[in-house]
Amino acid sequence: MFSHLSDDIKSIIERDPAARNGFEVITCYPGFQAIMMHRWAHRCWVNQLKWLGRFISYLARIITGIEIHPGATIGRRVFIDHGFGVVIGETAVVGNDCTIYQGVTLGGTSLSSGAKRHPTLERGVIVGAGAQVLGAFTVGEYAKIGSNAVVVKPVPAGATAVGNPAHLVRKDVDGRSAQLFSAYGVTPNGDDPLSKALHGLINHAARQDEQLERMMVILKQAGLCCPSTPDGDKLDTLQLNKLVD
Template sequence: MFAKLREDIHAIIERDPAARNAWEVFTCYPGFHAILMHSWAHACWRAGFKWIGRFIAYVARIITGIEIHPGALIGRRVFIDHGFGVVIGETAVVGDDCTIYQGVTLGGTKLVAGTKRHPTLERGVIVGAGAQVLGAFTVGEFAKVGSNAVVIKPVPAGATAVGNPAHIVRKEEQTRSEKLFSAYGVSPEGDDPLSKALHGLINHVARQDEQIERLAATIKAAGIACPNLIINDKLDSARLNRLVD
């Protein structure tokens, strides 16, 4: 037990630059307290003392603002940063080395008791603040869920899910530090793929406008009459790109 406590404290110090020492983490980090009390609640739940497990989870919620159902499976070195408003459902599984920020919900979308209703986070997953991961699917190893994303489908290993509903941004190989820590699930150069696609379409149309203008000028210079040729207003690509950003 004490070895696990030391491991959890070291993991928090490694991932939170604001954590100055083990005593500060032990006394002042609600995420650490929530994980500790969940281990008690989960032990009672597995031993058949369901009410006691639920009561411990309820007390933990009052103290920390973090609600973890005693039936949820929480791995080693899990870091719930800030944590207020985090909800983790009964059949959720949180793998080793995961990081969860405030306002996250690992929720279910079914009403059938006794079935897998909540998501599984594999090793090293980072879930940004306010994200909602809803359903009985898997978020793969070292994947990231951006802040305020609403994830309702599986996320491949190493990918990033952003938006509402979430869509997938595939990432290149990450260093160990990038895998373990990415503040709020935000990655460098992690632009929204829909935004990139819209920028590409806008720039493509702008280039087509320029080509059409040159063709029209060439035809006119050659003395060829084209009475039905209509030149539309020029696309303001700069303004549209600013709107997409």
């Protein structure tokens, strides 16, 4: 138990530059306190002391602002940063070394009692602030969920998901880069495929405009008469690309 406690404290100090020492983590970090109380509640739950487990969970919610159902499975070195408003459902599984920020919900979309209803986060997953992960699916190892994303389907290992509904902006990365810690699930240089597609369409339209202008000049130089059309607004690619960014 004490080795687990030491590992949890060290992992928080490694991932939060504001954490100065173990005493501060134990006394001032609600995420750490919520997980400690969850371990007591979970032990009661699996030993059929259901009411006591729920009551400990209820006390933890009052003290920390974090609600973890006593039936949820929480791994080692899990860091709930800030934590206020975090909700983790009964059949949720949070793997080792995961990081969860404030306002996150690991929720269920089914009313079937006893069935798996909540998501599974594999090792090293990062879930950004305000994200909602809803359903009985798996988020793969070292995947990242961006802040305020709404995830309703599986996320592959090492991928980054953002948006509502969430879509993948990075996938098939190598294992080493996937394991790098990214605060709030923000991935440096993570290009959004939708943004890239829009940039491509804008640039393609601009090239077509240039080709049409050249064709009109060549036709006039050749003495061919072309019916005139009213001049429209010229495509402002710089402005459109800024809007997409």
